[in-house]
Amino acid sequence: MAKIGVFVCQCGNNIARTVDTAAVAKDASEQNGVVHVEDYKFMCSAPGQEMFKKAIKEKGLDACIVAACSPKMHEATFRKAAEAAGLNPFKVEIANIREQCSWVHDDKEIGTAKSKDLTHMMIERIKFNRPLERYVMPLTKRTLILGGGIAGIQAALDLANAGIEVHIVEREPSLGGNMARLSETFPTLDCSQCIMTPKMVEVLDHPLITVHAYAELQKLEGFIGNFRATILQKAKFVIDDLCTGCGECWEKCPFSVESEFEMGLVKRPIIYIPFPQAVPTVPVIDKTECPKILKDKCGLCAQVCGPDCIDFTQQDEIKEIEFGAVIVATGFQLMPNVYREYGGWRPPHMTPKKLTKKERAALPRSGAGRLVDVINGLEFERLASASGPTGGQIRRPSDGKIPETVVFIACVGSRDCNKGVEYCSKICCMYTAKHTMLYQHSVHHGKAYVFYMDIRAGGKGYEEFINRAQNEGAQYIRGRVSRLSKKGDKILVKGADTLTGQAVDVEADMVVLATAMVPQGDAEETAQILGIGYDKHGFYSEQHPKLMPVDSSTGGIFLAGTCQGVKDIPETVAQASAAASKVLALFSKEELQRDPEVAIVDQEKCMNCWDCVTVCPYLAIDRVELKDRNGNFRKWAAQVNPGLCQGCGLCNTACRSKSIELQGYTNEQVYAQITAFGGEFV
Amino acid sequence: MGKKIERHAFEPKIMAFVCKWCTYSGADLAGTSRMDYSPNVRMVRLPCSGRIDPQFMIKAFEQGADGVVVSGCHPGDCHYNEGNYYARRRNTAFRELMDFNGIDIERIEFSWISAAEAIKWTEVIDNFTDKVRELGPHAQYSDDVVDPYAEFLVQKDRETA
Numbered sequence: 001m002a003k004i005g006v007f008v009c010q011c012g013n014n015i016a017r018t019v020d021t022a023a024v025a026k027d028a029s030e031q032n033g034v035v036h037v038e039d040y041k042f043m044c045s046a047p048g049q050e051m052f053k054k055a056i057k058e059k060g061l062d063a064c065i066v067a068a069c070s071p072k073m074h075e076a077t078f079r080k081a082a083e084a085a086g087l088n089p090f091k092v093e094i095a096n097i098r099e100q101c102s103w104v105h106d107d108k109e110i111g112t113a114k115s116k117d118l119t120h121m122m123i124e125r126i127k128f129n130r131p132l133e134r135y136v137m138p139l140t141k142r143t144l145i146l147g148g149g150i151a152g153i154q155a156a157l158d159l160a161n162a163g164i165e166v167h168i169v170e171r172e173p174s175l176g177g178n179m180a181r182l183s184e185t186f187p188t189l190d191c192s193q194c195i196m197t198p199k200m201v202e203v204l205d206h207p208l209i210t211v212h213a214y215a216e217l218q219k220l221e222g223f224i225g226n227f228r229a230t231i232l233q234k235a236k237f238v239i240d241d242l243c244t245g246c247g248e249c250w251e252k253c254p255f256s257v258e259s260e261f262e263m264g265l266v267k268r269p270i271i272y273i274p275f276p277q278a279v280p281t282v283p284v285i286d287k288t289e290c291p292k293i294l295k296d297k298c299g300l301c302a303q304v305c306g307p308d309c310i311d312f313t314q315q316d317e318i319k320e321i322e323f324g325a326v327i328v329a330t331g332f333q334l335m336p337n338v339y340r341e342y343g344g345w346r347p348p349h350m351t352p353k354k355l356t357k358k359e360r361a362a363l364p365r366s367g368a369g370r371l372v373d374v375i376n377g378l379e380f381e382r383l384a385s386a387s388g389p390t391g392g393q394i395r396r397p398s399d400g401k402i403p404e405t406v407v408f409i410a411c412v413g414s415r416d417c418n419k420g421v422e423y424c425s426k427i428c429c430m431y432t433a434k435h436t437m438l439y440q441h442s443v444h445h446g447k448a449y450v451f452y453m454d455i456r457a458g459g460k461g462y463e464e465f466i467n468r469a470q471n472e473g474a475q476y477i478r479g480r481v482s483r484l485s486k487k488g489d490k491i492l493v494k495g496a497d498t499l500t501g502q503a504v505d506v507e508a509d510m511v512v513l514a515t516a517m518v519p520q521g522d523a524e525e526t527a528q529i530l531g532i533g534y535d536k537h538g539f540y541s542e543q544h545p546k547l548m549p550v551d552s553s554t555g556g557i558f559l560a561g562t563c564q565g566v567k568d569i570p571e572t573v574a575q576a577s578a579a580a581s582k583v584l585a586l587f588s589k590e591e592l593q594r595d596p597e598v599a600i601v602d603q604e605k606c607m608n609c610w611d612c613v614t615v616c617p618y619l620a621i622d623r624v625e626l627k628d629r630n631g632n633f634r635k636w637a638a639q640v641n642p643g644l645c646q647g648c649g650l651c652n653t654a655c656r657s658k659s660i661e662l663q664g665y666t667n668e669q670v671y672a673q674i675t676a677f678g679g680e681f682v
Numbered sequence: 683m684g685k686k687i688e689r690h691a692f693e694p695k696i697m698a699f700v701c702k703w704c705t706y707s708g709a710d711l712a713g714t715s716r717m718d719y720s721p722n723v724r725m726v727r728l729p730c731s732g733r734i735d736p737q738f739m740i741k742a743f744e745q746g747a748d749g750v751v752v753s754g755c756h757p758g759d760c761h762y763n764e765g766n767y768y769a770r771r772r773n774t775a776f777r778e779l780m781d782f783n784g785i786d787i788e789r790i791e792f793s794w795i796s797a798a799e800a801i802k803w804t805e806v807i808d809n810f811t812d813k814v815r816e817l818g819p820h821a822q823y824s825d826d827v828v829d830p831y832a833e834f835l836v837q838k839d840r841e842t843a
Contacts, residue, residue, distance in 0.1 A: 100713055100725060104713050104716070107721075111721070533763065617762050617764050617765070648729055670726060671741055675745055
């Protein structure tokens with residue numbers, strides 16, 4: 001027989017004004033199973049809680065109802081008090097007679113009747129509450145960071161400096177990401193390499209950070225605190241430990257292909273480091289191009305290599321490492337450009353001209369299309385960069401001439417739901433302003449035109465920066481560009497000035513497009529490997545857009561940087577540090593405690609229809625084989641992973657055999673509550 | 683507060699199945715804002731509207747409820763990402779079945795109420811209470827429904843005796 005205690009709170013006068021608490025207590029005392037009632041002014045006060053604990057101990061109560069305010073207010077308080085008194089905290093329930101009764105009904109008679117009813121419902125319900133224990137799970141204090149751009153680097157350093165072991169998986173041969181491509185950064189115009197490379201070196205030298213360069217994540221299993229990652233280390237054909245980074249090999253390599261890092265503006269050898277400041281300074285051989293690997297010819301690099309570290313027999317390697325948390329910092333790409341295909345760029349709001357077969361055949365095969373001097377923002381960054389292909393002199397890609405007139409076009413592909421993406425790419429206004437400055441610092445007599453839709457410069461020192469760009473001579477024209485065409489060795493830009501209502505034609509030597517920032521091409525596959533949510537553009541979804549902007553939809557996986565949405569560098573770094581602090585909070589305990597209000601399966605009843613597996617939004621339900629004592633297969637059954645389960649109860653409702661139930665909200669409890677419903681309505 | 687509660691000859695009993703993140707919080711907000719609504723409703727707090735089993739509704743009607751309210755987060759706002767879509771689908775799919783089973787589907791109210799929509803909560807409850815009050819008491823299962831198999835057993839029992 002249950003021994004239930006009912007504690008009715010008057011909440012000063014808040015409840016007592018419209019509810020006769022003494023009557024509620026008296027009525028509760030007459031219920032089956034209730035052995036103790038209390039009616040007190042402030043149950044949540046220190047003496048109230050003492051009374052609560054004392055009653056549990058002295059009367060040996062095995063369940064308690066507190067008829068008081070909303071469970072959101074004091075459920076935790078009373079559960080804690082119960083635990084202190086030796087009662088399982090999940091044997092305490094709140095009947096909400098303040099927010100949902102006394103505060104909303106003026107009539108004392110009605111309020112009292114409703115309170116009685118609400119208390120009855122809880123008394124019946126608690127008879128089916130089971131004592132639950134919190135799940136305790138091991139915790140691997142090691143973090144996996146996907147992506148070695150500025151976000152990954154920042155998160156890695158924050159974590160490693162706090163004493164957490166970190167592994168960075170970067171698919172390129174070097175750390176750095178997109179930020180390493182930038183020449184200077186807004187709004188201070190400090191050199192990107194100068195602020196980035198020291199951090200890259202710090203990462204490589206840090207005893208707690210392991211860098212897996214030229215590697216990819218293949219699989220991620222497990223759950224918060226206990227992930228198991230399968231990392232594919234692509235063959236570099238260079239032995240890491242022996243290589244000194246002397247550079248003999250890449251200088252002697254007789255073959256070359258387009259450099260990915262330099263956005264195809266120049267060529268690179270087949271054995272290469274992406275850029276001179278690369279970290280680690282270990283070259284890799286591009287096995288899709290190398291004649292030695294493809295047809296066993298050449299091998300010059302191996303001959304010139306002093307430390308003898310080139311090994312053409314190297315194979316891809318699979319590493320399995322356990323982690324407790326994952327930070328995803330896979331970054332962005334610029335929207336793949338249409339102008340490269342069509343030879344002339346058309347703004348996305350115009351239908352691109354379909355080329356006939358003959359026209360297509362006439363296009364130059366490699367590199368840019370007909371309008372070679374139409375480039376995107378990242379290509380301009382490389383042209384302006386002191387370490388870039390032109391050594392920091394801005395020269396146009398077609399003939400190397402210094403451009404006298406440059407047109408910058410903002411919002412290419414962004415803010416256009418028909419042909420591009422709907423969102424504002426956010427950083428383009430700022431980097432276009434920066435580009436005009438970089439251009440004018442380099443070419444003093446040059447003329448910069450900017451075609452823009454709106455200027456969005458919300459940030460510290462951003463508006464001032466735009467003003468500075470305009471004061472330094474950039475001509476801002478509010479309007480869109482309708483088409484670009486070739487005119488001699490120049491590009492004719494046909495646009496409109498919507499402020500004066502006139503058409504504007506500019507003959508430019510070079511056109512720079514502020515192309516929209518979009519997620520990496522394989523962002524969706526990565527999300528599927530990780531089991532996290534993503535939006536229609538491929539940006540990873542945060543758990544709550546305002547209050548949990550760093551957590552992904554899966555516990556233990558955090559987001560940092562532009563893989564989650566468009567961001568500039570300061571925001572990326574801030575989010576990376578936030579992700580690191582989330583991991584630190586997770587790792588601050590020795591083991592992981594989970595709320596027991598999760599689903600459990602009665603595996604004998606389970607008839608393996610797998611409806612629960614289909615509905616579970618967290619992939620928390622596994623299919624397991626049950627075996628008899630001889631180890632022979634007996635049956636299939638579902639099994640809930642309490643580490644992943646968030647307690648939504650979808651599986652409970654979906655289960656056909658009613659073999660899965662959500663602890664704390666079982667069918668029994670709900671039915672009991674419904675059964676008690678139907679007292680006197682005044 | 684301050685709205686005088688009128689008493690009617692028939693007061694419907696209304697059971698609400700709500701999700702704890704949105705609607706329950708919305709109802710709490712109605713309390714904190716001292717709004718006033720029909721006292722006929724009793725709430726069952728569940729983690730998600732997707733946890734609401736159609737059997738709960740049937741059970742409520744069986745226990746004498748005259749109306750049932752189902753409410754959760756707005757589409758796209760579910761705390762568990764997609765739970766409310768299941769609730770919505772279930773509502774569509776089971777409506778006809780409920781109708782077939784003799785439950786007047788006019789007595790089932792389905793609405794999205796977020797944690798900020800205290801006013802909407804009071805409106806939904808007030809309007810639904812008025813509606814059900816006009817519909818009158820729901821026929822009790824126990825009075826009308828006769829189980830022929832049980833009858834048969836009883837008869838057989840008598841015969842053998």
